[in-house]
Amino acid sequence: MALREAGEDSELLTYPFGDERLDSPIEPVRPRILSFTRSLRSGPSAAKLILDLQLVFSLRRMPGVEPLIAHHVEAAWAARLAGRPYHYVAHTSVEDELEAYFPRIRFEAARRGLRLIGAFIDRVAIRGARRCAAVSPALGHRLRERHERAFHYLPIPWSLPRLEDPKAARRALGLNEDAVVMLYTGNLDAYQRWEIGFEIAEALRAGGREVVYLIGTESDPAQVHEYVARRRFEGVYRVLGCAHEEERAILHAAADFALIPRRLDGGVPIKLLEALAHDLPALVSEEASAGLPLEGEVRIVSSGRLADYLKAAEDLMERTSVTPAGDRSHGGREFIARAHSNRAAVEAFRQMTMPRQKADETGGHEVGWRFERIERREPEPL
Known part of the structure; x- marks a missing residue:
C-alpha cells in the first residue's frame, strides 16, 4: 500500500487464502494452486511445504517485473527454485526460531540439529538474493555477521489507529x-x-x-x-x-x-x-x-x-x-x-533497490536509515 501511494507499480502475491475477517485496501494476486488447509498458524507444516512447491511452478509461468521482492524465507526459496531474480526481506532468522516450534524436543543434540537446519534454510534464501534487507536492526546485524552479506534496514510501515476512550x-x-x-x-x-x-x-x-x-x-x-x-x-x-x-x-x-x-x-x-x-x-x-x-x-x-x-x-x-x-x-x-511511516518505509525500500550506478551518484547517503551499498550478486549454487 505504501509503495502504491508513492506511485510505484506494485502487486502483492500471496497464498491462495487469507484471513477473510481482515480488511485490506489491496486485492492481492492469489495463484491457482491446491490448498489442503486454511490454517493461518505460523511455523512449519507439511501443508505449507505443498503450497510452497506449487508456488515454485506458478512463479515459473508467471510474468512480472524483475527482481521480485521476497518477504520471508518461504518466498525467497520459491523465487530461487523458480529461477526468478529476487531481493530478500528477512522477517526472522529460521536458525534462531525453528527449535521454538518443537518444544517437546529436549535433547541438546537434536536441538542443535534444528539450528543447523534453520541456518541452511537462511543461507539458501540469503545467498540466492541480489540484495538483502531485514525488518529490524538487530535481525539485520545477526544475519550480516553470520552470512557475510550486507543487510539494509527496512522498517515496517504502520498506520496510526483511532484511539478509543x-x-x-x-x-x-x-x-x-x-x-x-x-x-x-x-x-x-x-x-x-x-x-x-x-x-x-x-x-x-x-x-x-x-x-x-x-x-x-x-x-x-x-x-x-x-x-x-x-x-x-x-x-x-x-x-x-x-x-x-x-x-x-x-x-x-x-x-x-x-x-x-x-x-x-x-x-x-x-x-x-x-x-x-x-x-x-x-x-x-x-x-x-x-x-x-x-x-x-x-x-x-x-x-x-x-x-x-x-x-x-x-x-x-x-x-x-x-x-x-x-x-x-x-x-x-x-x-x-516518524520511524514507521509510509514515507520512511518507501525511502528505505528505494535505497535497497536502487541501481548501483544511482547509489554511487548519491554516495549511499542516509535517508532516515543507514544505507549500505553492496555489489550485485548472482545466486550461488544450492
Missing part, C-alpha cells in the same frame, strides 16, 4: 476503572513467554493491587486455561479475540501497559508496533525490542528474571500514573508516525 473501553469489557490492566496480544507459541504475565499479576496482587491480565489472541485459548489450572492462579484474567481492528482498539484502550516478553531473537513483534501506535506504555524483553531506537514510555528488560520484570512494571506504572486524566500521550504514537 479508556473508560468506555473498560466499561465495555466489564473492568474496574481502578484495576491495573496488563495486556498481551498475539499467538501463544512457547517462545512468546506469555505465561510470565501470570507471574507478574500474582506478584502485583501480593502487593495489594487489583490486577487483570488481558490476553488477546486467535490461538486456541485452551492452553491458557490449562496453564491457569496447573498454576492454580487465583487472579482475574480474560482471553479475548483480536482479529478485528475494533477488538484490538478496545483491548489497548482498556490496558495500562502492554507486555511483550518474547524470549527469542526474531524480527519485529507486531504487538510492539501496535502497542506503540495505540500510545500504550510497554514492558518489553530485550529480544522483543529488536534493536529499534524505541521512544516513549517503554521499559526494556535485559534479563528474563521475574524480579526485573516487576521492577520495570512498577517504574512504568509510577511514571504513567502522573499523566493527567484523559491525556494519553506517552510518546509511542509519535515514534510510529
